[in-house]
Amino acid sequence: MEKDYKGLSGYLFVFIELILLVLIIFGFMRGMVIPSVVLTALFFLIAPGFTVVDPNQSCVMVLFGAYKGTIKTNGFYWVNPFFVRKKISLRARNFDSDPIKVNDKLGNPIMIGVVLVWKVENTYKAAFGVDEYEHFVVVQSEAALRKLAGMYPYDNFEDEEAELTLRESTEEVNDKLEAEIKERLDIAGIYVIEARINYIAYAQEIAQAMLKRQQATAIVAARFKIVEGAVSMVEMALDELSKKQIVDLDEDKKATMVSNLMVVLCGDKDVTPVVNTGTLYQ
DSSP, X not given: OOOBOOOEEHHHHHHHHHHHHHHHHHHHHTTOHHHHHHHHHHHHHHXXXXXXXXXXXXXXXXXXXXXXXEEOSOEXXXXXXXXXXXXXXXXXXXXXXXXXXXXXXXXXXXXXXXXXXXXXXXXXXXXXXXXXXXXXXXXXXXXXXXXXXXXXXXXXXXXXXXXXXTTTOHHHHHHHHHHHHHHHHGXXXXXXXXXXXXXXXXXXXXXXXXXXXXXXXXXXXXXXXXXXXXXXXXXXXXXXXXXXTSOOOOHHHHHXXXXXXXXXXXXXXXXXXXXXXXXXXX
16 A cells, blocks of 8 residues: 655755765875775765655655655655665646547447546555556556447437437536546556547448438428428418408318418428419419
8 A cells, every 4th residue: 555755854965975075085185095985885875865756746665675655745855775766747647549449339330539637646556556557547548438439329310219329418428438437547546537538420431321311310300390380380371361251262272272382381492473363273
């Protein structure tokens, strides 16, 4: 488990190094070779122990294979020179994946990408739980994205009963994606700040066919509304003519009038009027 390590003040040991340097020079000048050599060895033994920890950075300490702790407070420190030190950044980082090709729940090939904001929370797990935690983040994020894409359809054109789709249920899908990535990255001590889908589209080989299908669906829906409105208008026209007794129409005349009105109201082009100067039967 992660534990804090309190390094000694580096400024104190800089002062000690200066004293040793003065003593070494003085010893050699006075011909005291053996004490000067000992002090020189001590000087070079202390020197490798200096370490600097920048803001939002940590330093993991290992001594002969044993984990000794992590320095997370920024500053200038001196530690055991035999420590093996590994710097791990605690800053928030972005992973913006390239779109990958996967199959949705219905088997349609789609292109989907994820943007992930993450940072190291547990330095012990990041250093020793996985080989390379940065590569681990990339691989597991894409694996979670593939799993999520296979759980939901791209849209509900083919599966009208689908409550969640990748294209429309943005918030719900992103929440599930974030939870899946958090579970996978916990082993590496990674804290997921945000995860969301940043790109989604049909794969190139079916994109044109799906576009035509979407256009056809939109045209059918529009025509349905037009016909529905036209029937209401024709019904209202017949009721008003009958109520106000403007003209007395038999069934044949009503059928002719309905046919003409439906053509005018449902046509996709402007109608050219023809003035009838005779009777209705001419």
